[in-house]
Amino acid sequence: MIRRVTRLAASDFKLESIDLYITSRCNRRCSYCFLPDAYFDRTQHMTPATVAAIAAWASGAATEITVLGGEPALHPEFTAIVRDTAATPIRVRTVTNGSRQFRAALPAVHQALSRVAVSLDAPSATVVDRLRGRGAFADAVATVEELRAAGVPFDLNCTVLADTVHLVPEMLVYAEASGAGRLNMHWFSPVGRGALHAADQSVPAAAWRSDVLDVVADYRPSRQSFTVDCQVAFDFPVPGADRGVCAVRDRTNLQFLPSGAVFACGMLLEDEALAAYRWQDGALLRRAGDTELARTTSPCGACPLRPEDGGHRPICIYNRLATV
Ligand SMILES: C[S@@+](CC[C@H](N)C(=O)[O-])C[C@H]1O[C@@H](n2cnc3c(N)ncnc32)[C@H](O)[C@@H]1O
Numbered sequence: 001m002i003r004r005v006t007r008l009a010a011s012d013f014k015l016e017s018i019d020l021y022i023t024s025r026c027n028r029r030c031s032y033c034f035l036p037d038a039y040f041d042r043t044q045h046m047t048p049a050t051v052a053a054i055a056a057w058a059s060g061a062a063t064e065i066t067v068l069g070g071e072p073a074l075h076p077e078f079t080a081i082v083r084d085t086a087a088t089p090i091r092v093r094t095v096t097n098g099s100r101q102f103r104a105a106l107p108a109v110h111q112a113l114s115r116v117a118v119s120l121d122a123p124s125a126t127v128v129d130r131l132r133g134r135g136a137f138a139d140a141v142a143t144v145e146e147l148r149a150a151g152v153p154f155d156l157n158c159t160v161l162a163d164t165v166h167l168v169p170e171m172l173v174y175a176e177a178s179g180a181g182r183l184n185m186h187w188f189s190p191v192g193r194g195a196l197h198a199a200d201q202s203v204p205a206a207a208w209r210s211d212v213l214d215v216v217a218d219y220r221p222s223r224q225s226f227t228v229d230c231q232v233a234f235d236f237p238v239p240g241a242d243r244g245v246c247a248v249r250d251r252t253n254l255q256f257l258p259s260g261a262v263f264a265c266g267m268l269l270e271d272e273a274l275a276a277y278r279w280q281d282g283a284l285l286r287r288a289g290d291t292e293l294a295r296t297t298s299p300c301g302a303c304p305l306r307p308e309d310g311g312h313r314p315i316c317i318y319n320r321l322a323t324v
Pocket residue numbers: 026032033034035068069070071072095096097118119157158159186187188189190191194
């Protein structure tokens with residue numbers, strides 16, 4: 001029997017941006033990372049040729065590629081990847097923990113990067129270093145200073161955990177004062193290393209509403225160029241919440257791993273057997289079997305991949321609180 005393989009075009013998706021995990025190497029082992037230890041244990045890099053092929057596949061559909069990892073600057077060809085991709089019609093953004101290697105690469109890449117997101121979970125060295133390891137806060141702050149000096153637009157990524165939720169009001173003020181264009185706030189997904197090392201750190205739904213969503217909605221930036229982009233996480237009746245949204249069903253998101261696995265949902269990266277797609281021989285192929293696609297087939301009015309919490313149904317992690 002000949003099995004037909006479906007090759008998918010970027011126009012089969014509704015993509016604004018795609019995520020390329022260009023390396024599994026990382027200088028840190030964050031306790032709450034959604035990637036599993038197995039990902040970091042086998043060092044894998046995406047080749048510059050693969051990055052170029054994916055960029056060519058995506059161009060005309062996506063307008064931006066986000067380069068991450070692991071720590072993207074630990075890819076031996078980080079500079080070439082950023083510069084070569086920026087020479088195409090696609091913008092390049094990166095997400096970094098502010099590593100020394102990123103700062104070393106910055107003079108060579110700053111003109112090629114459209115934006116940088118620096119991960120910083122709290123305005124406190126003690127708290128951040130406990131989550132991400134010694135020197136993590138100082139790295140992030142030094143990188144923010146260098147980005148500001150180089151005139152590169154930057155954002156802060158903040159994953160909110162049970163231990164840091166009380167710092168949200170301070171974090172909003174800190175992020176605005178840092179010169180960031182945006183503060184991206186993530187609900188902590190307890191998967192990967194996070195499931196092993198930070199299992200008790202999910203912010204419960206009720207606290208997410210009162211201590212994060214309400215605080216963000218009430219925050220009035222004094223600088224017009226500063227915005228907050230906060231995950232809604234549960235089906236609260238707030239602007240931006242939409243139970244029907246599903247990144248897998250709606251085909252709005254793609255995350256390419258160095259192994260060739262390609263996911264539509266970032267919740268599942270810990271198990272590559274669940275990836276809906278595979279990048280192989282310069283093409284995007286759909287995978288058969290019990291993948292994320294099979295697990296999200298029917299419209300179910302909430303995310304089927306996460307449990308309910310105190311009567312609150314989880315919604316797609318890509319729902320964002322719309323603030324005025
Ligand atoms: C996996 S990291 C990779 C890039 C880089 N090494 C860094 O730390 O920014 C990408 C982003 O995911 C966020 N993140 C990691 N684990 C998470 C989790 N369990 N839930 C939500 N966000 C998470 C990080 O804070 C970071 O902003």
